[in-house]
Amino acid sequence: MSHIISELAYLVAGACFIVGLKWLSSPKTARSGNILAAVGMLIAIVATLALREILSFVYILAGVVIGTGIGAVAALKVQMTAMPQMVAIFNGFGGGASALVAWAEYVRMTPGTFPIDLPVSIIATVIIGAVTFSGSMVAFAKLQELISGRPMTYPFQQVGNGLLGLVIVGLSIYLIVGALSQGPVMGLFLAVMALALVLGVVFVLPIGGADMPVVISLLNAFSGLAAAAAGFVLNNHVLIVSGSLVGSSGIILTRIMCWAMNRSLSNVLFSAFGSVVAAPGTAPGAAGRAAKAVTADEVATLLAYANSVIVAPGYGLAVSRAQNEVRDMARMLEARGVEVKYAIHPVAGRMPGHMNVLLAEADIPYDKLLDMDQINPEFPNADVAVVLGANDVVNPAARYDTASPLYGMPILDVDKAKHVIVIKRSLNPGFAGVDNELFYLDNTRMFFADGKKALVSIMEELKNV
Amino acid sequence: MSAELLFAVYIFVLAIFVGFEVISKVPKLLHTPLMSGSNAISGITIIGALVIAGHVGDPLRSIIGLFAVIFGTINVVGGFLVTDRMLQMFRRKPAGQDEGKGAS
Numbered sequence: 001m002s003h004i005i006s007e008l009a010y011l012v013a014g015a016c017f018i019v020g021l022k023w024l025s026s027p028k029t030a031r032s033g034n035i036l037a038a039v040g041m042l043i044a045i046v047a048t049l050a051l052r053e054i055l056s057f058v059y060i061l062a063g064v065v066i067g068t069g070i071g072a073v074a075a076l077k078v079q080m081t082a083m084p085q086m087v088a089i090f091n092g093f094g095g096g097a098s099a100l101v102a103w104a105e106y107v108r109m110t111p112g113t114f115p116i117d118l119p120v121s122i123i124a125t126v127i128i129g130a131v132t133f134s135g136s137m138v139a140f141a142k143l144q145e146l147i148s149g150r151p152m153t154y155p156f157q158q159v160g161n162g163l164l165g166l167v168i169v170g171l172s173i174y175l176i177v178g179a180l181s182q183g184p185v186m187g188l189f190l191a192v193m194a195l196a197l198v199l200g201v202v203f204v205l206p207i208g209g210a211d212m213p214v215v216i217s218l219l220n221a222f223s224g225l226a227a228a229a230a231g232f233v234l235n236n237h238v239l240i241v242s243g244s245l246v247g248s249s250g251i252i253l254t255r256i257m258c259w260a261m262n263r264s265l266s267n268v269l270f271s272a273f274g275s276v277v278a279a280p281g282t283a284p285g286a287a288g289r290a291a292k293a294v295t296a297d298e299v300a301t302l303l304a305y306a307n308s309v310i311v312a313p314g315y316g317l318a319v320s321r322a323q324n325e326v327r328d329m330a331r332m333l334e335a336r337g338v339e340v341k342y343a344i345h346p347v348a349g350r351m352p353g354h355m356n357v358l359l360a361e362a363d364i365p366y367d368k369l370l371d372m373d374q375i376n377p378e379f380p381n382a383d384v385a386v387v388l389g390a391n392d393v394v395n396p397a398a399r400y401d402t403a404s405p406l407y408g409m410p411i412l413d414v415d416k417a418k419h420v421i422v423i424k425r426s427l428n429p430g431f432a433g434v435d436n437e438l439f440y441l442d443n444t445r446m447f448f449a450d451g452k453k454a455l456v457s458i459m460e461e462l463k464n465v
Numbered sequence: 466m467s468a469e470l471l472f473a474v475y476i477f478v479l480a481i482f483v484g485f486e487v488i489s490k491v492p493k494l495l496h497t498p499l500m501s502g503s504n505a506i507s508g509i510t511i512i513g514a515l516v517i518a519g520h521v522g523d524p525l526r527s528i529i530g531l532f533a534v535i536f537g538t539i540n541v542v543g544g545f546l547v548t549d550r551m552l553q554m555f556r557r558k559p560a561g562q563d564e565g566k567g568a569s
Contacts, residue, residue, distance in 0.1 A: 052515075072546055097534075098510045242506050246503045352496035353499075
Protein backbone atom coordinates (compact mmCIF):
# COMPACT_ATOMS: atom_id res chain seq x y z
CA MET A 1 0.00 0.00 0.00
CA SER A 2 2.71 2.47 0.99
CA HIS A 3 4.37 1.69 -2.33
CA ILE A 4 1.27 2.83 -4.21
CA ILE A 5 1.05 6.04 -2.18
CA SER A 6 4.70 6.85 -2.86
CA GLU A 7 4.19 6.16 -6.58
CA LEU A 8 1.24 8.58 -6.57
CA ALA A 9 3.39 11.16 -4.80
CA TYR A 10 6.00 10.70 -7.54
CA LEU A 11 3.29 11.25 -10.14
CA VAL A 12 2.36 14.53 -8.46
CA ALA A 13 6.06 15.49 -8.42
CA GLY A 14 6.38 14.72 -12.12
CA ALA A 15 3.31 16.86 -12.87
CA CYS A 16 4.83 19.72 -10.83
CA PHE A 17 8.00 19.51 -12.93
CA ILE A 18 6.08 19.68 -16.21
CA VAL A 19 3.88 22.59 -15.14
CA GLY A 20 6.88 24.30 -13.53
CA LEU A 21 8.86 24.13 -16.78
CA LYS A 22 5.81 25.40 -18.65
CA TRP A 23 5.59 28.41 -16.32
CA LEU A 24 9.29 29.05 -16.82
CA SER A 25 8.49 30.11 -20.38
CA SER A 26 7.09 33.51 -19.38
CA PRO A 27 8.87 36.10 -17.24
CA LYS A 28 5.65 36.73 -15.31
CA THR A 29 5.19 33.15 -14.15
CA ALA A 30 8.77 31.94 -14.22
CA ARG A 31 9.50 32.41 -10.55
CA SER A 32 6.35 30.52 -9.51
CA GLY A 33 7.32 27.80 -11.98
CA ASN A 34 10.67 27.31 -10.34
CA ILE A 35 9.06 27.23 -6.90
CA LEU A 36 6.47 24.71 -8.10
CA ALA A 37 9.23 22.45 -9.40
CA ALA A 38 11.03 22.76 -6.05
CA VAL A 39 7.80 21.80 -4.27
CA GLY A 40 7.51 18.77 -6.55
CA MET A 41 11.04 17.79 -5.56
CA LEU A 42 10.20 18.17 -1.89
CA ILE A 43 7.12 15.95 -2.32
CA ALA A 44 9.20 13.26 -3.98
CA ILE A 45 11.86 13.41 -1.26
CA VAL A 46 9.38 13.34 1.62
CA ALA A 47 7.45 10.46 0.03
CA THR A 48 10.69 8.52 -0.34
CA LEU A 49 11.76 9.08 3.24
CA ALA A 50 8.32 8.31 4.69
CA LEU A 51 7.15 5.47 2.51
CA ARG A 52 10.17 3.69 1.04
CA GLU A 53 12.34 1.18 2.86
CA ILE A 54 14.64 3.40 4.90
CA LEU A 55 16.30 1.59 7.78
CA SER A 56 18.91 4.11 8.85
CA PHE A 57 18.82 7.89 8.67
CA VAL A 58 22.45 8.46 9.69
CA TYR A 59 23.98 8.71 6.22
CA ILE A 60 20.91 10.42 4.81
CA LEU A 61 20.99 13.13 7.44
CA ALA A 62 24.73 13.64 7.05
CA GLY A 63 24.44 13.81 3.27
CA VAL A 64 21.50 16.20 3.23
CA VAL A 65 23.10 18.54 5.79
CA ILE A 66 26.44 18.65 3.94
CA GLY A 67 24.83 18.96 0.51
CA THR A 68 22.38 21.67 1.60
CA GLY A 69 25.20 23.63 3.23
CA ILE A 70 27.42 23.55 0.16
CA GLY A 71 24.59 24.09 -2.34
CA ALA A 72 22.92 26.94 -0.43
CA VAL A 73 26.12 28.84 0.30
CA ALA A 74 27.30 28.51 -3.29
CA ALA A 75 23.91 29.55 -4.70
CA LEU A 76 23.51 32.58 -2.46
CA LYS A 77 27.10 33.85 -2.66
CA VAL A 78 27.78 33.47 -6.37
CA GLN A 79 28.10 36.65 -8.41
CA MET A 80 25.86 36.87 -11.45
CA THR A 81 28.97 37.23 -13.61
CA ALA A 82 30.06 33.77 -12.40
CA MET A 83 26.71 32.14 -13.18
CA PRO A 84 27.91 29.99 -16.11
CA GLN A 85 30.44 28.12 -14.01
CA MET A 86 27.93 27.75 -11.18
CA VAL A 87 25.39 26.16 -13.52
CA ALA A 88 28.14 23.91 -14.88
CA ILE A 89 29.25 22.65 -11.49
CA PHE A 90 25.71 22.02 -10.16
CA ASN A 91 25.05 20.13 -13.36
CA GLY A 92 28.16 18.02 -12.77
CA PHE A 93 27.01 17.06 -9.30
CA GLY A 94 23.67 15.89 -10.70
CA GLY A 95 25.44 13.64 -13.21
CA GLY A 96 27.78 12.43 -10.48
CA ALA A 97 24.85 11.51 -8.23
CA SER A 98 23.31 9.40 -11.01
CA ALA A 99 26.61 7.59 -11.62
CA LEU A 100 26.97 6.84 -7.90
CA VAL A 101 23.41 5.49 -7.69
CA ALA A 102 24.18 3.11 -10.56
CA TRP A 103 27.43 2.03 -8.90
CA ALA A 104 25.60 1.22 -5.66
CA GLU A 105 23.10 -0.89 -7.61
CA TYR A 106 25.90 -2.71 -9.41
CA VAL A 107 27.49 -3.65 -6.09
CA ARG A 108 24.48 -5.67 -5.00
CA MET A 109 23.81 -7.60 -8.22
CA THR A 110 23.93 -11.36 -7.86
CA PRO A 111 24.24 -13.66 -10.89
CA GLY A 112 21.11 -15.01 -12.50
CA THR A 113 18.58 -12.94 -10.57
CA PHE A 114 17.99 -10.07 -12.98
CA PRO A 115 16.93 -9.36 -16.55
CA ILE A 116 19.53 -8.33 -19.15
CA ASP A 117 18.33 -4.72 -19.19
CA LEU A 118 19.52 -4.11 -15.63
CA PRO A 119 23.28 -4.28 -16.32
CA VAL A 120 22.70 -2.40 -19.58
CA SER A 121 21.02 0.52 -17.83
CA ILE A 122 23.50 0.45 -14.94
CA ILE A 123 26.49 0.74 -17.27
CA ALA A 124 24.75 3.40 -19.38
CA THR A 125 23.98 5.45 -16.27
CA VAL A 126 27.55 5.18 -14.98
CA ILE A 127 29.06 6.23 -18.30
CA ILE A 128 26.71 9.17 -18.99
CA GLY A 129 26.83 10.28 -15.35
CA ALA A 130 30.63 10.11 -15.14
CA VAL A 131 31.12 11.98 -18.43
CA THR A 132 28.67 14.65 -17.21
CA PHE A 133 30.52 14.93 -13.90
CA SER A 134 34.08 15.28 -15.18
CA GLY A 135 33.07 17.23 -18.30
CA SER A 136 31.21 19.76 -16.14
CA MET A 137 34.18 20.07 -13.80
CA VAL A 138 36.46 20.90 -16.75
CA ALA A 139 33.89 23.39 -18.04
CA PHE A 140 33.80 24.91 -14.56
CA ALA A 141 37.60 25.13 -14.45
CA LYS A 142 37.70 26.80 -17.87
CA LEU A 143 34.99 29.32 -17.02
CA GLN A 144 36.51 30.07 -13.61
CA GLU A 145 39.84 30.43 -15.46
CA LEU A 146 41.52 27.84 -13.28
CA ILE A 147 42.74 26.52 -16.63
CA SER A 148 42.98 28.32 -19.96
CA GLY A 149 39.70 28.98 -21.73
CA ARG A 150 41.37 28.46 -25.12
CA PRO A 151 40.97 25.08 -26.81
CA MET A 152 43.61 22.61 -25.63
CA THR A 153 44.83 20.48 -28.47
CA TYR A 154 47.52 17.83 -28.82
CA PRO A 155 48.49 15.35 -31.54
CA PHE A 156 46.07 12.49 -32.26
CA GLN A 157 43.48 14.10 -29.98
CA GLN A 158 40.39 13.01 -31.88
CA VAL A 159 41.75 9.59 -32.74
CA GLY A 160 42.71 9.12 -29.10
CA ASN A 161 39.28 10.20 -27.87
CA GLY A 162 37.61 7.91 -30.40
CA LEU A 163 39.71 4.95 -29.28
CA LEU A 164 38.91 5.73 -25.66
CA GLY A 165 35.22 5.66 -26.53
CA LEU A 166 35.61 2.32 -28.30
CA VAL A 167 37.48 0.81 -25.34
CA ILE A 168 34.69 1.93 -23.03
CA VAL A 169 32.04 0.39 -25.29
CA GLY A 170 34.02 -2.87 -25.57
CA LEU A 171 34.54 -3.21 -21.83
CA SER A 172 30.89 -2.37 -21.24
CA ILE A 173 29.69 -5.17 -23.51
CA TYR A 174 32.02 -7.59 -21.76
CA LEU A 175 30.70 -6.42 -18.37
CA ILE A 176 27.06 -6.74 -19.43
CA VAL A 177 27.48 -10.24 -20.80
CA GLY A 178 29.67 -11.23 -17.85
CA ALA A 179 27.19 -9.91 -15.31
CA LEU A 180 24.65 -12.51 -16.43
CA SER A 181 26.89 -15.47 -15.61
CA GLN A 182 29.38 -14.36 -12.98
CA GLY A 183 27.80 -11.39 -11.25
CA PRO A 184 29.61 -8.09 -10.65
CA VAL A 185 33.24 -7.78 -11.78
CA MET A 186 34.22 -4.91 -9.55
CA GLY A 187 37.66 -4.08 -10.96
CA LEU A 188 36.48 -3.89 -14.54
CA PHE A 189 33.42 -1.89 -13.57
CA LEU A 190 35.57 0.69 -11.79
CA ALA A 191 37.85 0.79 -14.84
CA VAL A 192 34.87 1.66 -17.06
CA MET A 193 33.82 4.38 -14.64
CA ALA A 194 37.38 5.78 -14.51
CA LEU A 195 37.68 5.74 -18.31
CA ALA A 196 34.32 7.51 -18.60
CA LEU A 197 35.63 10.20 -16.25
CA VAL A 198 38.70 10.58 -18.47
CA LEU A 199 36.44 10.76 -21.54
CA GLY A 200 34.50 13.65 -19.99
CA VAL A 201 37.77 15.55 -19.44
CA VAL A 202 39.26 15.01 -22.89
CA PHE A 203 35.89 15.72 -24.51
CA VAL A 204 35.66 19.25 -23.07
CA LEU A 205 39.38 20.22 -23.14
CA PRO A 206 39.55 21.00 -26.88
CA ILE A 207 36.42 23.19 -26.75
CA GLY A 208 37.08 26.89 -26.32
CA GLY A 209 35.47 29.48 -24.04
CA ALA A 210 33.17 31.09 -26.60
CA ASP A 211 31.72 27.68 -27.47
CA MET A 212 30.84 27.10 -23.82
CA PRO A 213 27.13 27.93 -24.33
CA VAL A 214 26.91 24.80 -26.49
CA VAL A 215 28.91 22.63 -24.11
CA ILE A 216 26.94 23.69 -21.05
CA SER A 217 23.66 23.03 -22.86
CA LEU A 218 24.89 19.62 -23.96
CA LEU A 219 26.10 18.67 -20.47
CA ASN A 220 22.71 19.81 -19.19
CA ALA A 221 21.09 17.33 -21.58
CA PHE A 222 23.51 14.62 -20.42
CA SER A 223 22.65 15.14 -16.75
CA GLY A 224 19.00 14.66 -17.65
CA LEU A 225 19.72 11.52 -19.64
CA ALA A 226 21.81 10.18 -16.75
CA ALA A 227 18.87 10.69 -14.40
CA ALA A 228 16.51 9.00 -16.89
CA ALA A 229 18.93 6.06 -17.22
CA ALA A 230 19.07 5.81 -13.42
CA GLY A 231 15.27 5.62 -13.57
CA PHE A 232 15.60 2.49 -15.71
CA VAL A 233 18.05 1.04 -13.18
CA LEU A 234 15.72 1.64 -10.25
CA ASN A 235 12.55 1.12 -12.33
CA ASN A 236 11.42 4.49 -11.03
CA HIS A 237 9.15 6.38 -13.38
CA VAL A 238 9.54 9.86 -11.91
CA LEU A 239 13.26 9.65 -12.62
CA ILE A 240 12.54 8.68 -16.20
CA VAL A 241 10.02 11.50 -16.67
CA SER A 242 12.16 14.22 -15.07
CA GLY A 243 15.32 13.04 -16.74
CA SER A 244 13.66 13.04 -20.18
CA LEU A 245 12.30 16.56 -19.63
CA VAL A 246 15.76 17.85 -18.77
CA GLY A 247 17.29 15.87 -21.59
CA SER A 248 14.97 17.41 -24.16
CA SER A 249 15.44 20.89 -22.70
CA GLY A 250 19.22 20.52 -22.99
CA ILE A 251 18.97 19.24 -26.55
CA ILE A 252 16.74 22.15 -27.58
CA LEU A 253 19.15 24.69 -26.08
CA THR A 254 22.11 22.95 -27.73
CA ARG A 255 20.39 23.21 -31.11
CA ILE A 256 19.49 26.88 -30.62
CA MET A 257 23.09 27.70 -29.67
CA CYS A 258 24.46 25.90 -32.74
CA TRP A 259 22.00 27.68 -35.05
CA ALA A 260 23.02 31.00 -33.54
CA MET A 261 26.59 30.34 -34.64
CA ASN A 262 25.64 28.73 -37.93
CA ARG A 263 27.79 25.74 -37.03
CA SER A 264 27.00 22.09 -36.63
CA LEU A 265 27.25 20.40 -33.25
CA SER A 266 30.14 18.27 -34.46
CA ASN A 267 31.98 21.37 -35.68
CA VAL A 268 31.61 22.94 -32.23
CA LEU A 269 32.71 19.79 -30.44
CA PHE A 270 35.57 18.66 -32.61
CA SER A 271 37.06 21.60 -34.54
CA ALA A 272 38.92 23.24 -31.60
CA PHE A 273 37.49 26.53 -32.85
CA GLY A 274 39.53 29.57 -31.88
CA SER A 275 42.85 27.80 -31.41
CA VAL A 276 44.50 29.89 -34.13
CA VAL A 277 44.72 33.58 -33.37
CA ALA A 278 45.29 36.15 -36.11
CA ALA A 279 47.40 39.21 -35.51
CA PRO A 280 45.49 42.50 -35.24
CA GLY A 281 45.35 44.47 -38.45
CA THR A 282 44.97 41.51 -40.76
CA ALA A 283 41.30 41.89 -41.54
CA PRO A 284 40.45 42.29 -45.21
CA GLY A 285 40.01 46.00 -45.72
CA ALA A 286 42.14 46.76 -42.71
CA ALA A 287 45.23 47.24 -44.81
CA GLY A 288 46.30 50.86 -44.95
CA ARG A 289 43.55 51.89 -42.61
CA ALA A 290 43.95 52.61 -38.94
CA ALA A 291 41.30 52.31 -36.31
CA LYS A 292 40.22 55.72 -35.07
CA ALA A 293 40.33 56.29 -31.33
CA VAL A 294 38.07 58.64 -29.39
CA THR A 295 38.08 60.18 -25.95
CA ALA A 296 35.41 60.04 -23.26
CA ASP A 297 34.15 63.57 -23.88
CA GLU A 298 33.66 62.92 -27.59
CA VAL A 299 31.67 59.76 -26.79
CA ALA A 300 29.63 61.63 -24.18
CA THR A 301 28.74 64.38 -26.66
CA LEU A 302 27.75 61.87 -29.31
CA LEU A 303 25.52 59.96 -26.87
CA ALA A 304 23.97 63.03 -25.26
CA TYR A 305 22.73 64.44 -28.56
CA ALA A 306 21.53 61.12 -29.98
CA ASN A 307 17.87 60.19 -30.27
CA SER A 308 18.38 56.48 -29.96
CA VAL A 309 21.27 54.40 -28.66
CA ILE A 310 21.64 50.63 -28.86
CA VAL A 311 24.05 48.84 -26.54
CA ALA A 312 25.48 45.52 -27.77
CA PRO A 313 27.00 43.70 -24.78
CA GLY A 314 29.28 40.67 -24.86
CA TYR A 315 31.41 38.54 -22.61
CA GLY A 316 33.67 41.55 -21.92
CA LEU A 317 30.77 43.08 -19.98
CA ALA A 318 30.78 40.10 -17.63
CA VAL A 319 34.57 40.19 -17.31
CA SER A 320 34.66 43.83 -16.28
CA ARG A 321 31.45 43.47 -14.19
CA ALA A 322 30.14 46.69 -15.69
CA GLN A 323 26.40 45.89 -15.68
CA ASN A 324 25.56 48.53 -13.05
CA GLU A 325 27.56 51.18 -14.89
CA VAL A 326 25.67 50.34 -18.09
CA ARG A 327 22.41 50.91 -16.26
CA ASP A 328 23.62 54.19 -14.72
CA MET A 329 24.75 55.51 -18.08
CA ALA A 330 21.46 54.48 -19.68
CA ARG A 331 19.51 56.28 -16.96
CA MET A 332 21.53 59.45 -17.47
CA LEU A 333 20.82 59.28 -21.18
CA GLU A 334 17.15 58.51 -20.67
CA ALA A 335 16.89 61.53 -18.38
CA ARG A 336 17.95 63.54 -21.43
CA GLY A 337 15.29 61.91 -23.57
CA VAL A 338 17.59 59.48 -25.36
CA GLU A 339 16.07 56.10 -26.06
CA VAL A 340 18.36 53.25 -24.94
CA LYS A 341 17.91 49.63 -25.96
CA TYR A 342 20.03 46.50 -25.70
CA ALA A 343 20.87 44.08 -28.49
CA ILE A 344 21.32 40.53 -27.22
CA HIS A 345 23.05 37.99 -29.45
CA PRO A 346 22.04 34.41 -28.58
CA VAL A 347 25.64 33.31 -27.96
CA ALA A 348 26.94 36.50 -26.35
CA GLY A 349 28.60 35.46 -23.11
CA ARG A 350 29.36 31.99 -21.89
CA MET A 351 25.95 30.36 -21.53
CA PRO A 352 22.51 30.71 -23.12
CA GLY A 353 20.87 33.88 -21.83
CA HIS A 354 24.00 35.06 -19.98
CA MET A 355 23.62 38.74 -20.97
CA ASN A 356 19.94 38.78 -20.03
CA VAL A 357 20.76 37.62 -16.50
CA LEU A 358 23.56 40.17 -16.08
CA LEU A 359 21.49 43.11 -17.27
CA ALA A 360 18.47 41.97 -15.28
CA GLU A 361 20.69 41.93 -12.20
CA ALA A 362 21.37 45.61 -12.81
CA ASP A 363 17.58 46.23 -12.77
CA ILE A 364 17.37 46.91 -16.48
CA PRO A 365 13.77 46.14 -17.48
CA TYR A 366 13.66 43.00 -19.58
CA ASP A 367 11.47 44.53 -22.28
CA LYS A 368 14.48 46.65 -23.30
CA LEU A 369 16.56 43.54 -23.90
CA LEU A 370 15.88 42.67 -27.53
CA ASP A 371 16.80 39.47 -29.37
CA MET A 372 18.94 39.71 -32.46
CA ASP A 373 15.96 39.24 -34.82
CA GLN A 374 13.99 42.02 -33.14
CA ILE A 375 16.79 44.56 -32.88
CA ASN A 376 18.58 44.16 -36.22
CA PRO A 377 15.97 46.13 -38.23
CA GLU A 378 16.40 49.01 -35.76
CA PHE A 379 20.14 49.58 -36.25
CA PRO A 380 19.80 51.70 -39.44
CA ASN A 381 17.65 54.14 -37.46
CA ALA A 382 19.93 54.23 -34.43
CA ASP A 383 22.24 57.18 -33.95
CA VAL A 384 24.83 55.34 -31.91
CA ALA A 385 25.56 51.66 -31.37
CA VAL A 386 27.77 51.02 -28.35
CA VAL A 387 29.65 47.71 -28.57
CA LEU A 388 30.63 46.73 -25.07
CA GLY A 389 32.86 43.69 -24.75
CA ALA A 390 31.39 41.94 -27.81
CA ASN A 391 33.54 41.09 -30.80
CA ASP A 392 32.86 38.06 -32.99
CA VAL A 393 29.08 38.56 -32.81
CA VAL A 394 29.42 42.01 -34.42
CA ASN A 395 32.03 41.17 -37.09
CA PRO A 396 30.64 42.17 -40.52
CA ALA A 397 32.95 39.64 -42.19
CA ALA A 398 30.47 36.98 -41.11
CA ARG A 399 28.12 38.30 -43.82
CA TYR A 400 30.26 37.94 -46.90
CA ASP A 401 33.82 36.79 -46.26
CA THR A 402 33.63 33.12 -47.18
CA ALA A 403 37.19 32.63 -45.95
CA SER A 404 36.37 33.79 -42.43
CA PRO A 405 35.73 31.12 -39.80
CA LEU A 406 32.77 33.28 -38.77
CA TYR A 407 31.21 33.22 -42.26
CA GLY A 408 27.48 32.55 -42.11
CA MET A 409 27.06 33.33 -38.44
CA PRO A 410 24.10 35.68 -37.90
CA ILE A 411 25.46 38.88 -36.35
CA LEU A 412 24.19 42.04 -34.74
CA ASP A 413 24.10 44.74 -37.46
CA VAL A 414 25.83 47.38 -35.34
CA ASP A 415 27.78 48.65 -38.36
CA LYS A 416 24.50 49.91 -39.87
CA ALA A 417 24.05 52.49 -37.10
CA LYS A 418 25.11 56.07 -37.90
CA HIS A 419 27.95 55.91 -35.40
CA VAL A 420 29.55 52.89 -33.76
CA ILE A 421 31.50 53.18 -30.52
CA VAL A 422 33.52 50.10 -29.65
CA ILE A 423 34.65 49.98 -26.03
CA LYS A 424 37.53 47.54 -25.86
CA ARG A 425 40.89 47.29 -24.19
CA SER A 426 42.89 46.75 -27.39
CA LEU A 427 42.57 45.79 -31.03
CA ASN A 428 43.13 42.14 -30.14
CA PRO A 429 40.90 39.74 -32.02
CA GLY A 430 37.94 38.09 -30.37
CA PHE A 431 37.60 34.49 -29.46
CA ALA A 432 37.38 33.18 -33.00
CA GLY A 433 40.88 34.53 -33.53
CA VAL A 434 39.85 36.72 -36.47
CA ASP A 435 40.51 40.39 -36.71
CA ASN A 436 37.35 42.49 -36.72
CA GLU A 437 36.97 44.87 -39.65
CA LEU A 438 34.21 46.69 -37.81
CA PHE A 439 37.02 48.49 -35.97
CA TYR A 440 38.27 50.03 -39.22
CA LEU A 441 34.98 51.24 -40.69
CA ASP A 442 34.47 54.93 -41.35
CA ASN A 443 31.63 55.26 -38.87
CA THR A 444 33.44 53.34 -36.11
CA ARG A 445 35.36 54.91 -33.25
CA MET A 446 37.37 52.89 -30.77
CA PHE A 447 37.42 53.75 -27.09
CA PHE A 448 40.35 51.83 -25.67
CA ALA A 449 39.65 51.12 -22.00
CA ASP A 450 38.30 48.54 -19.61
CA GLY A 451 34.49 48.47 -19.93
CA LYS A 452 33.73 49.65 -16.43
CA LYS A 453 36.34 52.44 -16.40
CA ALA A 454 35.23 53.57 -19.84
CA LEU A 455 31.61 53.89 -18.73
CA VAL A 456 32.57 55.76 -15.56
CA SER A 457 34.63 58.27 -17.52
CA ILE A 458 31.86 58.70 -20.12
CA MET A 459 29.38 59.40 -17.31
CA GLU A 460 31.74 62.01 -15.81
CA GLU A 461 31.78 63.77 -19.17
CA LEU A 462 28.03 63.39 -19.62
CA LYS A 463 27.50 65.54 -16.55
CA ASN A 464 29.29 68.39 -18.35
CA VAL A 465 27.59 68.11 -21.69
CA MET B 466 11.42 -7.57 -23.12
CA SER B 467 9.59 -7.56 -19.81
CA ALA B 468 6.31 -5.69 -19.41
CA GLU B 469 7.99 -3.52 -16.81
CA LEU B 470 10.75 -2.45 -19.18
CA LEU B 471 8.29 -1.89 -22.01
CA PHE B 472 6.24 0.39 -19.80
CA ALA B 473 9.37 2.32 -18.75
CA VAL B 474 10.36 2.81 -22.40
CA TYR B 475 6.82 4.08 -23.14
CA ILE B 476 7.12 6.66 -20.40
CA PHE B 477 10.60 7.67 -21.53
CA VAL B 478 9.55 8.32 -25.12
CA LEU B 479 6.36 10.18 -24.21
CA ALA B 480 8.18 12.32 -21.63
CA ILE B 481 10.73 13.37 -24.26
CA PHE B 482 7.89 14.56 -26.49
CA VAL B 483 6.32 16.44 -23.59
CA GLY B 484 9.70 18.03 -22.88
CA PHE B 485 10.11 19.23 -26.47
CA GLU B 486 6.57 20.62 -26.52
CA VAL B 487 6.85 22.45 -23.20
CA ILE B 488 10.36 23.79 -23.56
CA SER B 489 10.50 24.87 -27.19
CA LYS B 490 8.35 27.86 -26.23
CA VAL B 491 10.80 29.31 -23.70
CA PRO B 492 12.04 32.76 -24.87
CA LYS B 493 15.77 33.47 -25.15
CA LEU B 494 15.41 35.91 -22.28
CA LEU B 495 14.87 33.01 -19.88
CA HIS B 496 17.39 30.50 -21.23
CA THR B 497 19.71 30.71 -18.25
CA PRO B 498 17.00 30.22 -15.60
CA LEU B 499 15.52 27.41 -17.73
CA MET B 500 18.86 25.71 -17.81
CA SER B 501 19.57 26.04 -14.12
CA GLY B 502 15.97 25.18 -13.15
CA SER B 503 15.88 22.08 -15.34
CA ASN B 504 19.29 21.22 -13.98
CA ALA B 505 17.85 21.21 -10.47
CA ILE B 506 15.06 18.92 -11.68
CA SER B 507 17.66 16.45 -12.96
CA GLY B 508 18.72 16.18 -9.30
CA ILE B 509 15.65 13.92 -8.88
CA THR B 510 18.20 11.10 -8.77
CA ILE B 511 18.42 12.05 -5.10
CA ILE B 512 15.40 9.87 -4.32
CA GLY B 513 17.36 6.84 -5.51
CA ALA B 514 20.34 8.02 -3.48
CA LEU B 515 18.19 8.33 -0.34
CA VAL B 516 17.05 4.71 -0.54
CA ILE B 517 20.64 3.53 -1.01
CA ALA B 518 22.01 5.67 1.83
CA GLY B 519 19.15 4.49 4.05
CA HIS B 520 19.81 0.76 3.71
CA VAL B 521 21.70 -1.24 6.32
CA GLY B 522 24.21 -3.99 5.67
CA ASP B 523 26.83 -3.23 3.04
CA PRO B 524 29.19 -0.44 4.23
CA LEU B 525 30.47 0.20 0.67
CA ARG B 526 26.92 0.83 -0.59
CA SER B 527 26.24 3.12 2.38
CA ILE B 528 29.32 5.22 1.62
CA ILE B 529 28.44 5.44 -2.09
CA GLY B 530 24.90 6.35 -1.02
CA LEU B 531 26.22 9.08 1.28
CA PHE B 532 28.16 10.71 -1.56
CA ALA B 533 25.22 10.31 -3.92
CA VAL B 534 23.01 12.12 -1.39
CA ILE B 535 25.59 14.91 -0.99
CA PHE B 536 25.94 15.36 -4.75
CA GLY B 537 22.20 15.19 -5.34
CA THR B 538 21.43 17.67 -2.56
CA ILE B 539 24.00 20.17 -3.86
CA ASN B 540 22.37 19.88 -7.28
CA VAL B 541 18.80 20.25 -6.01
CA VAL B 542 19.23 22.88 -3.29
CA GLY B 543 21.84 24.92 -5.17
CA GLY B 544 19.97 24.66 -8.46
CA PHE B 545 16.57 25.81 -7.22
CA LEU B 546 18.02 28.59 -5.03
CA VAL B 547 20.23 30.05 -7.73
CA THR B 548 17.36 29.93 -10.23
CA ASP B 549 15.11 31.75 -7.79
CA ARG B 550 17.80 34.40 -7.27
CA MET B 551 18.01 34.96 -11.01
CA LEU B 552 14.26 35.06 -11.55
CA GLN B 553 13.77 37.62 -8.81
CA MET B 554 15.78 40.00 -10.96
CA PHE B 555 13.64 39.84 -14.08
CA ARG B 556 11.30 42.82 -13.92
CA ARG B 557 9.39 44.77 -16.49
CA LYS B 558 9.69 48.13 -14.75
CA PRO B 559 12.72 49.55 -12.98
CA ALA B 560 12.51 48.53 -9.33
CA GLY B 561 10.83 50.85 -6.88
CA GLN B 562 12.38 51.94 -3.62
CA ASP B 563 10.62 49.25 -1.65
CA GLU B 564 12.38 46.40 -3.36
CA GLY B 565 15.96 45.41 -2.69
CA LYS B 566 18.46 45.32 -5.49
CA GLY B 567 19.22 41.64 -4.97
CA ALA B 568 22.47 40.34 -3.51
CA SER B 569 25.52 41.24 -5.48
